[in-house]
Amino acid sequence: xxxxxxxxxxxxxxxxxxxxxxxxxxxxxxxxxxxxxxxxxxxxxxxxxxxxxxxxxxxxxxxxxxxxxxxxxxxxxxxxxxxxxxxxxxxxxxxxxxxxxxxxxxxxxxxxxxxxxxxxxxxxxxxxxxxxxxxxxxxxxxxxxxxxxxxxxxxxxxxxxxxxxxxxxxxxxxxxxxxxxxxxxxxxxxxxxxxxxxxxxxxxxxxxxxxxxxxxxxxxxxxxxxxxxxxxxxxxxxxxxxxxxxxxxxxxxxxxxxxxxxxxxxxxxxxxxxxxxxxxxxxxxxxxxxxxxxxxxxxxxxxxxxxxxxxxxxxxxxxxxxxxxxxxxxxxxxxxxxxxxxxxxxxxxxxxx
Ligand code: CTP
Numbered sequence: 001x002x003x004x005x006x007x008x009x010x011x012x013x014x015x016x017x018x019x020x021x022x023x024x025x026x027x028x029x030x031x032x033x034x035x036x037x038x039x040x041x042x043x044x045x046x047x048x049x050x051x052x053x054x055x056x057x058x059x060x061x062x063x064x065x066x067x068x069x070x071x072x073x074x075x076x077x078x079x080x081x082x083x084x085x086x087x088x089x090x091x092x093x094x095x096x097x098x099x100x101x102x103x104x105x106x107x108x109x110x111x112x113x114x115x116x117x118x119x120x121x122x123x124x125x126x127x128x129x130x131x132x133x134x135x136x137x138x139x140x141x142x143x144x145x146x147x148x149x150x151x152x153x154x155x156x157x158x159x160x161x162x163x164x165x166x167x168x169x170x171x172x173x174x175x176x177x178x179x180x181x182x183x184x185x186x187x188x189x190x191x192x193x194x195x196x197x198x199x200x201x202x203x204x205x206x207x208x209x210x211x212x213x214x215x216x217x218x219x220x221x222x223x224x225x226x227x228x229x230x231x232x233x234x235x236x237x238x239x240x241x242x243x244x245x246x247x248x249x250x251x252x253x254x255x256x257x258x259x260x261x262x263x264x265x266x267x268x269x270x271x272x273x274x275x276x277x278x279x280x281x282x283x284x285x286x287x288x289x290x291x292x293x294x295x296x297x298x299x300x301x302x303x304x305x306x307x308x309x310x311x312x313x314x315x316x317x318x319x320x321x322x323x324x325x326x327x328x329x330x331x332x333x334x335x336x337x338x339x340x341x342x343x344x345x346x347x348x349x350x351x352x353x
Pocket of ligand 1: 138197216217218219220221222247248249250251252268269270271272273284
């Protein structure tokens with residue numbers, strides 16, 4: 001061991017390199033994966049270091065193939081691909097586009113962001129299993145137009161909601177994300193992009209009957225302008241009034257339609273509060289028929305666009321121990337772990353009755 005040992009850094013061992021690598025990796029991702037490598041691995045061949053490593057590792061394996069379109073479509077390659085899937089290997093399929101050979105078609109390496117996200121999903125075995133659960137997640141700001149150039153919105157980026165969607169996906173849930181704002185949609189998540197509170201409401205209402213639960217992290221505008229001017233509004237001389245009307249409360253609506261009983265739906269909200277955090281959160285819990293509210297203390301100026309954040313779960317029994325401060329990705333995972341434990345104990349309690 002050297003003077004500055006780093007547990008996460010792989011150091012080559014010339015004697016049994018493939019075994020060391022195979023043990024060291026948390027996930028093995030082959031990107032770009034060639035037709036030859038798919039063929040070797042599908043048939044248990046160990047012709048080179050990578051093929052040997054793929055046989056020796058116990059880590060999850062992810063393939064991101066890239067090749068000429070005709071090669072990709074060839075039945076032999078497709079059969080190898082299916083065979084690897086039957087071994088439990090994960091796949092991120094090639095996309096359509098211009099290929100290195102100058103042809104256009106299916107065979108282009110998937111987006112690097114998507115591959116990175118898929119590696120994360122494959123490597124997240126610490127999370128509880130939510131396989132088979134269908135979860136609606138709302139995220140991001142809504143935007144309410146005043147005229148073709150001006151709008152009302154808020155400082156939410158949508159990052160927390162998107163990280164929650166990722167953490168639920170990584171736990172095996174089927175996630176449906178309804179999102180406002182500009183952040184990229186995460187890999188493997190059915191995403192509906194919306195602009196206004198009304199559009200978010202319509203998307204959520206359509207999805208809700210088929211869901212097991214919902215985590216509403218969106219910063220939905222509570223008001224919109226009464227009129228949307230079709231042309232740019234010119235400035236006047238005197239005081240100018242903007243008339244606002246209330247938007248619908250999405251969470252409240254979902255709460256009113258919530259199925260209860262054995263196969264009941266669960267509903268989780270957020271409360272961004274700058275004062276009387278826990279009292280306000282408890283009031284929201286009751287009013288919107290929620291199972292839990294995660295309170296975000298925005299008085300510290302940390303919530304919007306900052307990395308580390310703290311969330312306090314509030315349930316009918318009262319406030320629970322805070323989660324964090326953590327970067328949003330880890331905080332989202334902590335939230336999912338906490339929530340899955342709560343759900344588990346709720347179901348155990350209802351089974352006993
Ligand atoms: N929410 C929603 N639809 C709205 C407003 C809020 O679904 N029109 C959801 C948010 O996604 C969040 C929760 O309701 O999960 C709480 O939102 P928040 O704005 O903090 O509270 P409000 O209930 O709007 O109350 P107030 O503005 O008085 O704080």
